[in-house]
Amino acid sequence: MSGDGFETRAIHAGHEPDPSTGAIVPPISLATTFAQDAVGKHRGYEYSRSGNPTRTAMETCVASLEGARHGLAFASGLAAEDAILRTLDPGDHLIIPNDAYGGTYRLVARVHERHGIAWSACDLRDPRALEAAWLPETRMVWIESPTNPMLSIVDIAAAAHIAHERQARVIVDNTFATPYLQQPLALGADASVHSSTKYLGGHSDVVGGFIAVNAAELADELRFLQNAMGAVPSPFDCYLVSRGVKTLAVRMREHCTNAQAIVRMLREHDAVAKVMYPDESEVARRQMRDFGGMVSFLANDEDAALELVTRTRLFTLAESLGAVESLIEHPARMTHASVAGSPLEVDPRLVRLSVGIESQADLLADLKQALDAVAG
Numbered sequence: 001m002s003g004d005g006f007e008t009r010a011i012h013a014g015h016e017p018d019p020s021t022g023a024i025v026p027p028i029s030l031a032t033t034f035a036q037d038a039v040g041k042h043r044g045y046e047y048s049r050s051g052n053p054t055r056t057a058m059e060t061c062v063a064s065l066e067g068a069r070h071g072l073a074f075a076s077g078l079a080a081e082d083a084i085l086r087t088l089d090p091g092d093h094l095i096i097p098n099d100a101y102g103g104t105y106r107l108v109a110r111v112h113e114r115h116g117i118a119w120s121a122c123d124l125r126d127p128r129a130l131e132a133a134w135l136p137e138t139r140m141v142w143i144e145s146p147t148n149p150m151l152s153i154v155d156i157a158a159a160a161h162i163a164h165e166r167q168a169r170v171i172v173d174n175t176f177a178t179p180y181l182q183q184p185l186a187l188g189a190d191a192s193v194h195s196s197t198k199y200l201g202g203h204s205d206v207v208g209g210f211i212a213v214n215a216a217e218l219a220d221e222l223r224f225l226q227n228a229m230g231a232v233p234s235p236f237d238c239y240l241v242s243r244g245v246k247t248l249a250v251r252m253r254e255h256c257t258n259a260q261a262i263v264r265m266l267r268e269h270d271a272v273a274k275v276m277y278p279d280e281s282e283v284a285r286r287q288m289r290d291f292g293g294m295v296s297f298l299a300n301d302e303d304a305a306l307e308l309v310t311r312t313r314l315f316t317l318a319e320s321l322g323a324v325e326s327l328i329e330h331p332a333r334m335t336h337a338s339v340a341g342s343p344l345e346v347d348p349r350l351v352r353l354s355v356g357i358e359s360q361a362d363l364l365a366d367l368k369q370a371l372d373a374v375a376g
């Protein structure tokens, strides 16, 4: 039975002991097909692309954490995003943030644009910019908050108000915040989307995507697309996400504490020109429980940024984010290389940290020795 608390639901929602054996951890259902008692008479499952018990358990749990009535799991964050974008029709217009995640930009600009979706990018931090970008054909606003990699904050409730007055849907990429820190549906969004590869999985060992929605009509449309397009996660991948979210709250608290200590150190350091962290945003203080484990900053120049990312030892130079181990990267040449030459191009001095949950003193010492070395 699920209690009300976030931590309780993270462990129990969708995860009753297995009725046939009492196993506390529901078994991973690898079966691709399920016996029917008569033609069309089955026990909820027919074929594993359409539905799978391990997937249902994970979808139920993560939907509960998002405060959502419906949850749908996908093979990757981009597969989840693709399903949402396919609810648009040719001729429809979409507004994305001018610092959207590079993969989102690529999917919109290089895949969906070819199939007739018009789009524009604007600075969604300013609600007036959203109103100015509005076209009669605008049907969807895509929000990221905090954004990857600039960590800018969008007022989700204000954007939802503007969009709903004009009969458009609001989608929030909640990957950076996680449902522990931010609840987009409660703020008025129509869907909250995730790369569960990041904090939901939390251990750099599974690629996945997720969509949480309340409206039955949108859930049905997405459920149809999930089955029709077939970009579903394997049962084992679903199990890994279920296992990951059990510790989401405790991990997020540690990510936040460690990130804040690092932000304090960076703000004092000569090798750092500017620090981006959501604690400076009044909107973030209102719509988030805490500010998360992602920290971005500008080194004094590109060469310093490129050298810095090779000098840390605990912070591993790698793409991705949101797992227990700390990572460092250079967005302009790594995660955001796909936006080079576009209006979304990233500052070459930018360094992005995914602050893990190792000992805080060790993380501070590692970063400090690297910064000291490039400051000289």
Ligand SMILES: *Cc1c(COP(=O)(O)O)cnc(C)c1O
Pocket: 076, 077, 078, 079, 101, 103, 104, 144, 148, 173, 175, 176, 194, 195, 196, 197, 198, 207, 208, 209
């Ligand atoms: C990684 C990421 C995605 C894409 O997810 P994949 O699981 O890599 O397909 C989408 N949005 C954000 C903010 C991300 O960081």
